Amino acid sequence: MITGYGIVAKELIKLLSEKQELLIDTYKISFKVTAIVGSKGMIYEEAGLDLPKLLQYGAGSTALMRYAREQRLSLQPPIFREDMLIECSPTDVQTGGAALEYIKNALQANMNIVSVSKGALVCAMPELLKMAKEKECKIKYSGATAAALPTLDIGEFSLAGCKITKIEGILNGTSNFILTKMSEENKSFEAALQIAQESGIAEANPDLDIKGIDSACKILLLANGLLGSQLTLEDIAIQGIMEVTKRDIQHAKINGNDIKLIASASLANRDVRVEVKPKIIKSDNPLIDVKGTNKGILFYTEEMGTICCTGGASHPKGAAAAALKDMINLYR
Numbered sequence: 538m539i540t541g542y543g544i545v546a547k548e549l550i551k552l553l554s555e556k557q558e559l560l561i562d563t564y565k566i567s568f569k570v571t572a573i574v575g576s577k578g579m580i581y582e583e584a585g586l587d588l589p590k591l592l593q594y595g596a597g598s599t600a601l602m603r604y605a606r607e608q609r610l611s612l613q614p615p616i617f618r619e620d621m622l623i624e625c626s627p628t629d630v631q632t633g634g635a636a637l638e639y640i641k642n643a644l645q646a647n648m649n650i651v652s653v654s655k656g657a658l659v660c661a662m663p664e665l666l667k668m669a670k671e672k673e674c675k676i677k678y679s680g681a682t683a684a685a686l687p688t689l690d691i692g693e694f695s696l697a698g699c700k701i702t703k704i705e706g707i708l709n710g711t712s713n714f715i716l717t718k719m720s721e722e723n724k725s726f727e728a729a730l731q732i733a734q735e736s737g738i739a740e741a742n743p744d745l746d747i748k749g750i751d752s753a754c755k756i757l758l759l760a761n762g763l764l765g766s767q768l769t770l771e772d773i774a775i776q777g778i779m780e781v782t783k784r785d786i787q788h789a790k791i792n793g794n795d796i797k798l799i800a801s802a803s804l805a806n807r808d809v810r811v812e813v814k815p816k817i818i819k820s821d822n823p824l825i826d827v828k829g830t831n832k833g834i835l836f837y838t839e840e841m842g843t844i845c846c847t848g849g850a851s852h853p854k855g856a857a858a859a860a861l862k863d864m865i866n867l868y869r
């Protein structure tokens with residue numbers, strides 16, 4: 538079951554449709570999409586929706602309504618009864634939005650959760666984890682923690698047993714794209730933001746990107762998930778990129794440095810300090826080479842030294858692939 542049929546969910550349907558054989562051959566897994574919920578209601582077919590047909594109609598509720606008409610179905614209120622929910626509705630960091638109700642309803646119905654949206658997780662993770670534990674369900678959220686850039690998986694699996702003392706990253710593709718365009722092509726802030734919006738990577742409300750809130754959500758989820766904190770967005774000092782000027786960037790570049798929007802979470806005694814702000818990145822920091830829509834993360838550990846992962850450009854297909862990865866890892 539998928540909630541929110543926008544650009545990411547449509548990319549996921551495309552991947553599921555293209556990779557059916559590979560999923561069976563490699564992982565012995567076959568996924569059937571039986572229900573998709575948009576803001577106007579749900580399409581449901583017990584035998585599985587006809588994915589290639591659905592892909593003909595674009596995204597959003599208009600696509601769901603066109604599909605319903607073709608298949609002689611009617612849109613109905615959401616019913617939660619499948620094995621897994623893939624949450625792809627808009628991110629609402631104030632209340633959790635519809636996503637919060639969807640995830641709660643799904644957990645009540647013993648469904649595993651893969652969330653690409655961040656709002657519900659940021660607003661109510663402790664409650665959701667408690668429900669998941671009671672129901673013996675799992676919640677995976679790679680799509681909400683920088684998607685195509687592996688972050689949570691590195692911390693949970695590759696660094697298992699290590700003490701992570703600090704996490705530092707460029708976690709928002711839109712703001713990194715804007716800063717890169719200002720730095721390297723002398724583009725204006727507004728022109729660069731418009732390109733990011735047209736490419737489908739900016740949030741529906743781009744303030745979330747440029748004011749640093751999207752980065753804050755991601756570092757919050759990583760800090761709480763990997764450093765054991767129980768922080769909320771109010772605990773984070775957040776500064777976006779709106780005040781960064783071309784002059785600031787050119788000034789930093791004189792010494793081979795650059796300005797990047799950095800989200801960090803550091804252990805200080807037993808506290809975890811989290812902040813998001815534009816910082817001068819020195820020429821020897823690997824994050825300096827993270828350009829355009831790419832992202833990057835550094836994990837400082839006591840046992841394995843500093844681990845760096847870069848790339849994972851923000852892109853709807855990459856976000857969909859992160860959701861697919863979580864789906865596979867839930868059942869392999």
Ligand SMILES: NC(=O)C1=CN([C@@H]2O[C@H](COP(=O)(O)OP(=O)(O)OC[C@H]3O[C@@H](n4cnc5c(N)ncnc54)[C@H](OP(=O)(O)O)[C@@H]3O)[C@@H](O)[C@H]2O)C=CC1
Pocket residue numbers: 540541542543544545546574575576577596597598599625626627628635653654655680681684737738739740741851852853856
């Ligand atoms: N785009 C990206 O690169 C990435 C996005 N994300 C996250 O993934 C989520 C989806 O992003 P994206 O696909 O780009 O966003 P879109 O805006 O393209 O899609 C969201 C869709 O949700 C539908 N929707 C709105 N309200 C509701 C509701 N109450 N119930 C069900 N569906 C609703 C809308 O369609 P309609 O109203 O017509 O039904 C809309 O098409 C967001 O939370 C975003 O933060 C995460 C990683 C990367």
Ligand SMILES: N[C@@H](CC=O)C(=O)O
Pocket residue numbers: 683684708709710711712738739740746751851852
């Ligand atoms: N708006 C985000 C994409 C989703 O997380 C970004 O620009 O990285």
